[in-house]
Structures are given as C-alpha cells and as structure tokens.
Amino acid sequence: MVSETDTSAIGNALVVLGAAGIVIPAFARFRITPVIGFILVGLLVGPSGLGSLAGDYPWLRHVTIASTEDIALFAEFGIILLLFSIGLELSFRRLWQLRKLVFGVGAAELLLGGAILGGALMLFGSYSAPAAFGLGIALALSSTAIVLPIAGTKSAVGRASFSMLLFEDLAIVPIIFLLGALSPTATGDSAELLITTLWQGALVVAVLALAGWFLLPRIFAQAARAKDPELFLAASLLVVIVAALATATVGLSPIVGALLAGVMIAETEYHGEVEAITAPFKGLALGVFLISVGMGLNLKTIADQWPQLIAAVVGVVAIKATVTAALLRFSGVARRGTATEVGLLMASPSETTLIVLTAALAAQLIDPETASFWQLVTAIGLTITPLLARVGHDIARRIEMRSGDTQVDETPAGRTVVVGFGRVGRTVAELLRDHQRPYIAVDADIDTVATARRDGFLVRFADVARPGSLDKLGIENADAVVLTMDDPVQQLRMTKQMRQKYPKLPIISRARDADHAAALYQAGATDAVPETLESSLQLAEAVLIDLGVAMGPVIASIHDVRAKMRREIMTKGDLDQEPRIRKLRAQPPSRGEETA
Template sequence: MASPIEFAPNTPLGDALVILGAAGLVIPLFARFRITPVIGFILVGMLVGPFGLGAKVEDIPWLSYVTISDPGGLAPWAEFGIVMLLFSVGLELSFGRLWTMRRLVFGLGALELIIGALLIGAVLFAMGNSLATGLALGLALALSSTALVLKITDTRTPVGRAALSMLLFEDIALVPIIFLLGAMGSGGEGADIWRTLMIGGLTVGALMVGGRLFLPILFAQAARTKSPELFLAASLLVVIVAALATAASGLSPIVGALIAGLLIAETDYAGEVESMTEPFKGLALGVFLITVGMSLDLDQVWNRIWEVTLAVVAVLGIKAVVTGTILRMMGARTGMSTETGILMASPSETTLIVLGTATSVGLINSDAAQFWQIVTALGLTITPLLAKLGKRLGRRIDRAAPATEDSADDTVPRAIIIGFGRVGRMVADMLRNHDKPFIALDADADIIAQGARDGYPVVFGDAARGGVLSHLHVDRASAVILTMDEPYSMQRLVRNLRGQYPDLPIIARARDASHAALLYKAGASHAVPETLESSLQLSEAVLVDLGVPMGFVIASIHEKRDEFRAQIMVEGGLDEKPKLKSASMRERVAE
C-alpha cells in the first residue's frame, strides 16, 4: 500500500506550498492598499528565501516549514514562471500584428538593443573587463522586462506601442544572443552551435506548420465538448509540447512557449484561451518575482552597497538616455520619449538567463554573475516606480496636453455581437451593409467555423468570462449587441457590463415584455422583445397593402415602438422614461 503524501520542509512539495502560499498572501494584501504586487512578490521572496528567514532554519527549525533554504530548488520555478509569461506575451500578439509592426520592431527595437549593449559594454571594457565579458554583460543588461513593462503599460498608447516593439525584438533576439555567447565562450564548439541552430530552426518550422494545421482542429474539438476543463487542458498541452520540443532541440523552452502563444493567437479561440489561462499568467508572474527576491543576498548588497547603487544608476541612466534619444530622433514627442526611456531602463527577467549562459561558457565568473544578478533584481524591483516617475516627467514636459497620450488609440471602435445564431447573423449583415465595423462572439465551435467560412469576423469564446470581452477591447466598443437566447445569462452579462462601462451602449434581444423590463433594470440601453417586433412587422405589411403611404407607416411603427418601450419601463418600475421621437420622425417624413 502506497504511503500517503506528507508535507515536509525542503522538498519539492514543501517548496511549492511555500511559494504558492506567499503568492496567495501578496495579491490580496497589496491590492487592499492599492500597491503594485510586483514589489510585494519580491519582498516576500526576500523574506522566505534562503538569504532571508531561510538562513535562520538551523537556529529556529520550525521556520523550515515556511521558508526555502535551498537556492538550487528555485530554478525550476523561475523557469516555469518565465515560460508561462512568454506564452501570455505570444497570446497578446499574432503574426499579423507582428508583421504590421515590423518597422518598429526591427528598426526601433534593433537600434535600442544594439546601441544600449555597445554603450554598456564599452563602459565595462573601459573599467578593465575583457572585450568578450563587456559585450556579454552589455547584451544581458540592455534587455528590458517584458513581463513587467507589458503589465504596467497600455500597448494601445504611443508609449506602449514603442515599448512593445522593443520588447518584441528583444524576445526574438534572445536565442541569437545565447548562440553568440556560446560561440564566444570557451565551452562553445562552432560545430555544436551550428548543429543546434539547424535543429532548432527545423523544430521551430515544424511547430509553425503543425500549429497552423492542427491547433484549429484541436480547439474546435475541445470547444464542442463544452467542458472548460478540457479546453484548459488542451491549452496547457500546447504550451508544454512546444516548450519541450524547443528544449529538446537545444533552444530555450521559452521560445516554444512564445511560438505556442503566437500560433494560438492566430486562431478563433485566442480570446477564450487567454481568458482561461489568465490566472496562470498572474501566478507565473508572482512565482518568477518571488524567485527573484529569493536570489537577493541582503548581506552582500549591504557590503557592496555603493558598488551596487552605482551599477544600478549607471545601467538605468544609459538605457533611458539611449531609448529616449532614439525615439526623439525618430520624431517622437519629448515627453513620450522621456517616459518610454525611463520605463524601459531597468534590466529584464531574461537578463538572468543571459547571465547564466555567459557564466556557463566562461565569459563571466561566478562572483561577477552574482553581482549583476543583484543589480538586475533591484532594477526589476523598482520598475513600477520608474514607470510612475516616467509618466510624471513626461506629462510635465508635455504640459500643454498632459492627458492626450493616455487616451490615444489608433483602432476604430467596433460593435461586438454576442451570439452569432440567426439573429446575430442578421445584425451582422445590417452592420456590414452600412459599413459599420463589428466582431462576433459565440461559444459554439460549429457556428464559428461556418461564420468564418462565410467571411464574417467571428471568434470563439464564452462572454460570461470577463477576459474574453477584454481581449476584444469592450472598453472601446461602439456598442455591444446581445442576441443569444439565454435570459438569465443575458441579464447577468448586461448587469456586469453596465457596472464596468457606464457609457457603453448595450442593445439586447428579449423574449417578451417582462424579459425586456428585466434587461432594462439590469442596465440595457435598448431591449427589443421578439413578440413586439413580429407584431410591428405584421402591422407594417397590412398598412402598406391597405394603401397607407410608406413614410407614414414607418413613422407610426416608430411611434408605437417608443410607446411600448415607455410602457415596459414604467411597468418595470424604472423612473427614467425614454423620450419619444415619433414627432421628429413625422416631421422628417413630411419634409
């Protein structure tokens, strides 16, 4: 008989419970005081890590149950966090979006990384480091944090778009950087590097082709089961397979995770996958940041406080100046350039990966690697503060228009149709006839497949999951049209939407007058009972056949519709009564 699983300190299960427990404490505690959890995760990591309370285990044995004293046990957790973060980054993008941003990505992004790396490397070379060591450290420290920057900024603003383009190039450049360091280091054989590059390239190509062929089929089958658990399992399976494939070929597993996200982003199921994996994204960020905090040796920081401070200030200053100057030369406003430069100044989570690679091939000794890991961890810790400082300075510089950047958006608002059955498709046809942009959402995989074949912009997703509508940018939608035949779900969705977006037009299909009254109470802008519309259409046909002029028929139909709507709202106990528009309609007809 198998023995039951027991919780024991300094075991994988014990470490898992400590890390997950710490994450569970940080999120609600810091949310209560409206403080970014980024700092909280790092502080908690410092507290429970091997250089914090974990160092006191020998003196106080019971601390072993709430701390981690083995630094080597942190590596798998940090890698898991980075893998999930890069997957979420890929989900927020797509190959189409990447292609439209190619000039920013391969222009601005390449300049920012190369110039920043060369300047940092030149400073380190001038301080007595070898050319190879200076270049390795320059490439590592020139990287910026994808996980934190994208969490802080809005990629629809000019600052966010510029940051996203640079971060994308850095993520793409990570693999070539690792190859370059391997070739430069004493442990790198040229033949091995090229063999790995060839095998890795073939693996990536196979993932791209296989993903485009099989992912739509996989997610369609998972969606037809109507099982959220199976859908989530399919999503995680794709991430695991892609990460294992790239790891087996010699590449980093984060490359596979990024590709998995990009491939899923191309399918009609991207919004649903993003919604269901959102909890994992927050957990992954927390786990990674906790491991960053655990890696900080406060005694070493204190003993070398002036060196560490000087290094942090130098790295932040060089990167901020380089990024801001490049943006300014490319025509960006001074305030926007300043804000972006400061936002992108701190090192990255991938800096730790590059430092590890450089150390393993002999380009950096272990003492130097530990020093720069401390600099990186401190830089990550103050990233939220840098973001606030950059925004404040940027607005002060652009005092004439302090808030325009935050509201900038180059995307035309579109209507969101929830439910793409008979009614939803009719609404879509009318919007298309009048050249009004829209996107449709449905939880039936077969309906989505047929709509896509017919050329409609449709995506799979359950609107009850808030993340799905957020993925479709409901905050800037021109209207939301609810056409599904699910009265209770519709009322709940209308109530949630109205609570989050007070000014959003919400038009809902109702079964009858009583259902319409409930939808108005929930916050619908318009609720259209099917029984009323069928009666009005029948009346219109009768009046026209009896010889009444079409203009007067239309006016009377509108008048009756407004009267009926007012009656519904009064019977429903709503104080606000709609203003009738029939008189103006009659005046227009008369004219």
C-alpha cells in the same frame, strides 16, 4: 510514507501559494503593484532571509525556501505561462505590422545599448573587451516578465515595449553562442553550431505555425463539443508545453515557443475561452518568478557593497533609459512623452540578463565574483522596475500637459473635432480612425489626454469652458464638430455659440434624452442623439435577432423607428425651450462621465 524531499516540495508550494493569496489582495487594496510584494516575500523567506535561521529554528523550514534552485523550475514554467498569455493578445497580423519596430528599433536598442554599456565598463571598470561585451549585452536586456504586465500590448507604450522585448527574446540564442565563441577555450565549431541552431529553429517555428493552423481549431472544437472547461485548460497547457519543448530542443529559448503557442491560439475563434480559463495562472506565474528574484537578493552583500551597487544600478538605468527614449523619439516612432515613459520602463536589466551572465561565466569571460555582483544589480533593477514605470508615467503626463496647450492653436482643414474624450468620445474617434477620416479630439482632463495619446489617439488638452477656447480650436476649418461631454447646459451654450459663428458647420451632439435633444435642435444642432433612444433601439434589435428575425428587416425597422423619433424630437425643438433648460440645470452631470 512521505519522504523529506516530498515534504520540502510541499512546503515550497505552501509558501508560494500563501504569498500569492496574501500579497495580491493586500497590495491591490492599497493600489500598489504586487511585483514589489512578491520580491519582498522572496527576500523574506529566501536563503538570506528567514531561511538563514532555519538551522536554529527548525520550524522555519516549513515556511521558508532553502535555495533558489528549489523553485527554479517553477519560476521557468511561470515565465512560459506568462509569455503564452501575452501571445493570446496578439496575432500574426499584429506581429507583421510591428516588424519594423521589432527588427529596426528593437535591434538598434539592444546593440547600441549594449555597446555603450560595454564601453562604459571598459572605461570605468577596467574589464577586458570580451568581458565588457558580455556584460554590456546582458545588461541591455529588459524584463519581458515585468514590463509587459505593466504596459500591456495594445497601448502605444505597450506596442513599443513589446516590439523591443520580442527582438531581445529572439536574440538570446545568438548572444549565448557568440559568448561561447569569445571564450578563451572556444573551438571553431561555435559558428557552425550557431548556424545549425538558427536554421533548425526557423524550421521548427514554421512547422509549429503550420501544425497549429491545421490542428488547433480541431483540438479546441472537440473540447468545445464536450462542454468541459477542464479540457480547454488541458489542451491549452498541452499546446504550450509542446511548443516550448520543441523550441528548446533545437536550442531556442522555450519562451519563444510559448509566445508562438499563444499567437497560434489567438488566431482561432476559441482564444477568448482559452484566455479566460488560463487568466488565473497569469498572476501566479509572475508571482513564482518574482519570488525567485527576491530570493536572489542577499542583504549582507548589499550592506557591504551598497555604494558600488547604487552606482551600478543608476548607471545602467540612466544609459538604457536615454538610449531607448532617444531611439524612439528620433526614429519618429513615438511622441516625446511616450518615448520617455518607455525608456524608463525598459531601463532595468532582465531575467534573461541572469541567463546571459551565467553563459558568460561558463565561457570564462567573467569570474564568479563579477557574475555575483551583476546578478545582484539585476535583482535590484527588477525590484525597482514598477517604481521606474510610475515615474515614467508621471513624467510623460507632465510632458503631454506642457505640449498640450501649445498645440491647440490650429485645426487643419478637413478634420472632425471631437469635444470630450470619455467613453463616447473614444468610440467616435475609433470609428473615424477605422474609416480613415481625419479627426482631432480635445479634453480638459490631462490624465485622459495622456492615456489617449499613449493609446495612439490624436488628442489635445483644452478646456472649452474657458472664454475664447473655441476660437483657438480652429473650428472654421473643421468638417464637423461632435459634442460628447455629459454637461447638458454646456452643450446648449456651445451649440448656440458655434451656430452663430459658423452657420454651415455640421454640429452633432450627444443628448441625455428626447427633451435635451429637442433643446439642442432648437439651439442649432444638426443632429442630436439621445442616449435613451439609442439604448432602447439596441435592446429591441438584440431581442428581434435572438427571436430569429432576419438581420435585414430588423435593421430596416430600426432605421424607420429612429427616423420617426428624430422627426418628433425636431418638431419638439420648435417649442419653448426655457422649461427644458431649467430642468436640465437641475440635473447635475453624472460622475465618471466625459468632461471637456
């Protein structure tokens, strides 16, 4: 016989899964982040929405959730899974590279933001110093669960955001103990307890890292031999739960253990398989958490206190955005557009703000009414985070657009100029950067330029189709020019112009086929690389290697074929190019390819 408790749990699971099945596809269809959808679902089915009518309409109990406590455990597990998936995208090497951002800018952002917010609360809110400190440091925290899925961890925006969020997650435990020490009823044991927690936490993290280095490859090797995807999933969840419980046992946040578990698995050769198997849980985990946030919104309280709530949200967002953007900009970590985007993305309070507010309430630093007000401010802030991210992206794009035209006047000596920054131009720039060769890229699409800059590439806005634009690039100082746009006529025209002005300049151009390459050679290109030729050579290379031919002879034969075909193309370049040009004019550039 199914008990009433079991029925309630089944109903809650039905609501969450139904929301995920409806919200994600519906909002994806309209290209809207599902974050807002999940929060609205939580508001609709929560205790202040349809759940408040369940007493009058009993059937609503099957499609509503009575209280946030009913899914609090699932929401916490959702955050743990989300942090685990983020850890899979990292490695110890990347974390070491980010150490200055984490403990430099991250620490400054939290402490300075908390101090300014606390000072404003003391000045305008008449809070005591301990209460203002607790509220200020709580509101200075930003949402790991929402920010990182929006920004990722590989772009310039994502790296800066992740570094500051990582420091905030590590600082949660010291903050909670410090609030306990400020309590009117605090004893002298708080400092000793904090020190004990910190050294035990460091020991647990070290043990987990060492155990992961020895055990994880062996555990996943056994799962791989069994060729059973369920074993990979079970092993992954086991590692996450063990790591989260280990850090929680010594007083650290369980999300620290989850993040560490992801990083440890990322160091193994099985991280791709684990990431693919656990990917479906990422969206669902975030959805459960966001539904719990929406359930915390009380429409009646919002209606009664909307002027104070709007003022509080605007004040917190403005202060945090200003502090974060200024620190990133003046520390030289990010460009102006990137700093602005990160500032707005990190401007809202966090899910951990709710934890710190609860700790401040338990320490009797604030009263229940104050805690309830700022919890509502936090929920509203989490709701508008995707909107702030969109606004920040648009502002950053405009900033990059304005700065782009003023930065195209000069190219320092010794750089390679890459014209066009689509998939081909980006690949060329990545390889130049990997081999530590200086470069500068240009593109006529400002969205492409803004995205590339956020990803850390040196790209400027310039339309080389306009007369005189080539002169502003300072090509006379370049070591080489690479033409990657997919416009054969424009490539021929640019190649002729540059060859006439700069007889000794190496010009390497992307070509559609052998005929286009021959025309480019005749126009003055140093090298022209036909896409059809390279794709056929890569295909042949893959076939030979799969057939068991040694890598050395394969590479040598591919090199010989490439050299032979290049000689043939260059020989064609001595022929009349007019028929080929007419043929190229009749073939419009394919959509979605690079433009310059």
